[in-house]
Amino acid sequence: MFLNFKIQGEGEPLLLIHGLFGSLDNLGGLARVLAEHYKVYQIDLPNHGLSPRSLNVDYASQADAVLAFLDQQDLNCISVVGHSMGGKVAMMMATRYPERIKQLVVMDIAPVRYQVRRHDNVFSGLNASMQQPINSRKDAEAKLADHIVDPGVRQFLLKSLARQEDGTFDWRFNVDALEANYEDITGWTNVGQYPGNTLFLKGGESDYISAEHRDEIEAQFPNAKAHVVANTGHWLHAEKPETVARVITRFLTKSER
Structure with missing residues (x-):
């Protein structure tokens, strides 16, 4: 690697x-x-x-x-x-x-x-954003805002939103692996x-x-x-x-x- x-x-x-x-x-x-x-x-x-x-x-x-x-x-x-x-x-x-x-x-x-799960709302927002192709940063933030109250956290996450070759956007971090193995992280x-x-x-x-x-x-x-x-x-x-x-x-x- x-x-x-x-x-x-x-x-x-x-x-x-x-x-x-x-x-x-x-x-x-x-x-x-x-x-x-x-x-x-x-x-x-x-x-x-x-x-x-x-x-x-x-x-x-x-x-x-x-x-x-x-x-x-x-x-x-x-x-x-x-x-x-x-x-x-x-x-x-x-x-x-x-x-x-x-x-x-x-x-x-x-x-x-x-013992405290601090990021369940973040995963909820990220998963909501990925239910359909992300067409703009504005769309992604709107989905995140339904789950993440703090605008600073939303802006932090959006730093890792990148445009793909087909024009849509995707997250640069591996949401699925991070969520599935969250207990390893905590x-x-x-x-x-x-x-x-x-x-x-x-x-x-x-x-x-x-x-x-x-x-x-x-x-x-x-x-x-x-x-x-x-x-x-x-x-x-x-x-x-x-x-x-x-x-x-x-x-x-x-x-x-």
């Missing part, structure tokens, strides 16, 4: 991994700031963006796909930043192959199985420890990381530190890209000394 990717900047290599329903462009603002200090690699995860589709969305499979990408790029050891689902992919890489991960930054996700398997330096970045107004997750974080990532980005939600990197980039750069720089 060859993942779609983008590279910008010069310096030590740094990999950015997006979250569910996203693509490499979702971390573009953060990447542009970090590229002032690092050679930044952005990827589309399997079943997202322009990367190949797969029936498997479990974190071991996704981690192996990303590690294959690192091999293709001759990157033996690299620092990794992952957001949400991408953070879980990064954590799985780090705990399974700690020698390949120099340092780790996890944005607004914990190494736990989440789930988590503890496979060991990552002893390296780790930073957990939490959106101040997000509930994805809470006090009840502390024991699991410390058990799996014994050298973890935490930082709360005030006045941000789950998409902290989009709300305050310069602040988040500054925190990440400071953490990586101090750890390299």
Whole structure:
């Protein structure tokens, strides 16, 4: 599997991994700031963006796909930043192959199985949009709006709506595979420890990381530190890209000394 990717900047290599329903462009603002200090690699995860589709969305499979990408790029050891689902992919890489991960930054996700289904309305909207060929972005948004109240979420999803050769539109993420295997996405398997330096970045107004997750974080990532980005939600990197980039750069720089 060859993942779609983008590279910008010069310096030590740094990999950015997006979250569910996203693509490499979702971390573009953060990447542009970090590229002032690092050679930044952005990827589309399997079943997202322009990367190949797969029936498997479990974190071991996704981690192996990303590690294959690192091999293709001759990157033996690299620092990794992952957001949400991408953070879980990064954590799985780090705990399974700690020698390949120099340092780790996890944005607004914990190494736990989440019991709450947060995306049922999203899948309902996406499935409604696909009942007939999508002829315009306006038509797609109208279908989504019947199920998704937040216009920001609708606009986020519409970034992955692409025109096809026949003039209709389709989603770049694999809706069927993601929905069928959603429990793999919300789930988590503890496979060991990552002893390296780790930073957990939490959106101040997000509930994805809470006090009840502390024991699991410390058990799996014994050298973890935490930082709360005030006045941000789950998409902290989009709300305050310069602040988040500054925190990440400071953490990586101090750890390299």
